[in-house]
Amino acid sequence: RDIYHDIFKKLEHESSRFHANNFTGSLVSQSTKLIGSFERFWDSCTFQLVPVLTSILAGVAILWTQFWQYALFLLALSICFAVSVFFGNRVMQPRNRAEASASTEMNGYLADVITNASVVQSYSQEKAELERAMQKATNWRKKNLHVMTGFIGVSFVYSLIDVAILVASIVFAVYASEHQLISAGLVYLMLSYTTTIVRQLWEMNGIMRNYNRIMGDAGDMTEILEKPIEVVSSSDESIDVTNGHIVYERMKFTHDNGEGVKIFKNFTLDIPAGQRVGLVGHSGSGKTTLTKLLLRFSDVDAGEISIDKQNIAHYSLQSLRQSIAYVSQEPMLFHRSLRENIAYGKPDASDREIIRAAKQANAWEFIKTLPDKLDTTVGERGVKLSGGQRQR
Incomplete structure (x- = not known):
């Protein structure tokens, strides 16, 4: 619930620039993956990792009471296995992240086509859209196969280490028995617990595979959550709009954080209170952008916008937008009454x-x-x- 709250709050407060540069379907997919990843992470810890660690530590503790040298030897080998798992995890993480991103892109494309299904059908583009969708699916499949081949590779290394641990343990036990350091009964006990521990170490392979998938699924949305929101309230103070005198003063604005099309440069406009203004210009000249900047859907690069001699950047977003009646160019409705x-x-x-x-x-x-x-x-x-x- 808390994760859902954080995601929802983050996305609904993001700037129009953020939403323009991200697929809605992709954001929904990333959000769902992060929430699911959190649940899978705790399930994996509770029902897999804890039992495995408990079994290994209990086995080593019992062997320690009987023959501490062998228990120490087995513990050292187990640590070597854990180190190999750590490095294998570092190899697999980028692959899982790439696979998750490809999956998100595929889901985002699907959502985009479904949202515009009537347009697709109107232009008889079903076949073309299917081909594009299959390209996305093929890319995801390639990333998925890359993950699978990587997992097979690290699993092979893990299996070799497991076999090496088992062989080394047998050699150690036989050597100790031949030199009458331990009894035959203790040899049986040692090999029994060693087999159990090796089996549990192999289970670590599956746990780490699950962990890598969890981190891959959670990565994209976690990255978004860590980035600061572009447009925020500079204070909790409410703007006091009484007359509605609007001034754009020496304003500069460029799309995409200064890397896109330059819309305004040293732009100044004074709109007296109560005056009606019609904006005329060619498509893309910034008529709609001018109104969106007044609502701070994006912030200006330089200059300022004021209402009744109050710089809108110095007041809370909520009070600013509640003071303005805004009718969007396109009709946007919620799936509600x-x-x-x-x-x-x-x-x-x-x-x-x-x-x-x-x-x-x-x-x-x-x-x-x-x-x-x-x-x-x-x-x-x-x-x-x-x-x-x-x-x-």
Whole structure:
């Protein structure tokens, strides 16, 4: 639950630049993998690692009471095996990470195509999309085979070490018996416990394989969680908007952290309170970007934006966005009821207020004809509504 909370909070507070550069499907896949990895990690520790370590330590402890020299010898060999597992783990981690990333990319592509299924069908691109999907799947399969071949290689090394431990133990026991250092009964006891310990050491191979997969699955989202959020509130102080006098002063902005297209350079615009402004320009000139910067979906590279002589960068994001009524260019709806979508900016709105807003948007005429009226679920992105109804 705590991991889900951290992931959700991180993703919903990320900048529009972050979400523009990441597949939604990939983010969902990475989130699911991290949550599942945490559960698998604790299951592996509780039901695999602890029993194996307990069995090995108990075996060594019992042998120590009978013949401490042999127990020390066996413990040293076990440590050598553990060291080999450590280095094998370092070899496998990059392979598992690459395989997990390829899997995430494949899942993200699938989600993207499903989201735009109507577009794919409209242009009869099913075959082309399937071919692209198979390219993603083939890439994932290659990474998966790379993991499997690596695991076979390290498993072979582990098996050789296990055999070496068993042979060395037999030689040690036979030597001690021939020189009458131990009895035949103790030889049997030593070999029995040695076989058990070697079997448990082999189980470590499977545990480490599971661990590598867990780390690979968790890696991408963990990396995202460790990065700072691009746009954050500089303080908890709320901005006080009374008139709505907006000023863009000597503003500079470039997409993709200064590496993309330069949109504004020393841009200045003064919009007096109460004045209506229409932005005219060719596609990509920054009309929509100008409004998004006002809401701090991204931060400017230089200069400042102020409302009523208050620099918006010095106040909390929540208070800033609650002070601005924003209508997006594209109709975006949640897979919820019409009531929840209309009242999204004011969750405690009464039905009377919701109906008034629907009437003002010329939406009430079609809403009242629906069987469930305001309780009608609109589907993902509002797909159950027509294009015109979504725009309302």
